[in-house]
C-alpha cells in the first residue's frame with residue numbers, strides 16, 4: 170500500500186517506483202476539439218478550437234498530479250473528458266488498465282463510478298431545491314446502489330468523513346456557509362468510493378480563510394482512503410502545497426511536467442518560469458523589490474494557434490536568443506531531460522540564461538547584488 174509522509178510526499182523510493190510502474194490513469198494523446206459554426210438554419214463549420222491537443226500523462230494510485238495553466242489552457246476540458254462530461258476527439262483514456270468506453274455497459278459504468286469530480290463553485294454545483302441528504306445520495310440512486318436505509322447510512326458516513334454533522338441532511342445548500350457547501354461537494358464525490366477524484370479549482374471560489382481547511386481535508390482524505398487526485402488550478406501556490414507532480418499546460422498542450430520540487434526549483438520551460446515569476450509572495454519587503462512583468466507579446470487566438478511552438482509569440486527566451494527560426498517552424502517535442510522531467514522547448518537547456526521576466530541572468534544577478542548592498546548600507 171502507498172504511504173504518504175505528513176507533508177504529502179511519498180514515503181519511500183520503492184513506493185514511488187511502485188506507483189510509477191502501475192498507473193491508475195493513463196491519458197494518451199488526448200484531444201478535444203470544438204467546431205466553430207456559422208449560420209442559424211444551415212450551420213456550417215468555419216473553424217476549430219483545439220481545446221486539448223494531444224495531451225499524455227499518467228496518475229498513480231494515491232498520487233496528486235497538479236495541472237496548471239492560465240484560463241483557456243484546456244485544463245478543465247481535460248478533466249471533463251476524463252470524467253466523461255465531454256467526448257474526446259482523439260486519443261485514449263485508460264483507467265485501471267482498461268480503456269474507458271471499452272467493455273460491457275456494467276464494466277464501463279463501474280470505471281466511471283471510480284472517477285468522480287469536485288467542481289469549482291460549490292453553490293452553482295449543488296441543486297438548490299434538493300436537501301443535502303438527497304444531493305449526496307443522488308449518485309447512489311442514479312446507479313441503483315443500495316436500499317434507502319443503506320443509502321442514508323452511507324450519506325451519514327461520508328458527511329462525517331468530510332467533517333460535517335449528520336444533522337445537516339435536511340438542510341438546503343443556501344443554509345450552509347461556502348466552506349460547508351464545498352465539503353458537501355467533496356462528500357458527493359466520495360459517496361461512490363472513487364479511486365480518482367478530479368478537483369477542478371476546488372478552492373478558488375472560497376474565502377482565503379477557508380481554502381486551507383479544504384486543502385487540508387483533501388490531503389487527510391488522500392492519506393486515509395488512498396485517493397488519487399488530478400488537481401486543476403491556475404494557482405501555483407495551491408498546486409505546490411498539495412501535488413506530488415505538476416504538469417503545465419498552454420493552449421491545449423503540455424509544456425512541462427516534473428515532480429513538484431524539480432518543477433518549482435528548476436523550471437526549464439520559459440512559460441513555467443514566467444508563471445512562477447508572477448506568483449504573489451506574501452512578504453511586503455520581497456514583493457516591493459520584485460519586478461514581475463506580464464508576459465509580453467500577443468495572446469494567440471485558440472482557433473488560430475501560432476505555427477511551430479505555440480508559445481513563440483510571447484516567449485522571452487526566443488527574444489533573448491535572437492528569434493531562432495525553429496521556434497516558429499517546428500513544433501517542439503515533449504522530451505525527457507532525465508528523471509521524468511519533460512519539456513516541450515527546443516532550447517530548454519538554455520532557459521536558465523533568462524529569468525521569468527525575460528531579463529538576462531547576468532542582469533538579474535546585478536539587480537540582486539544591488540538590492541543586497543542597498544539593504545546592508
Ligand code: SF4
Pocket residue numbers: 438439440478479480481482484485486487495496501513514515516517
Ligand atoms: Fe520559446 Fe522557442 Fe522554447 Fe518555444 S521552443 S518555448 S518559442 S525558446
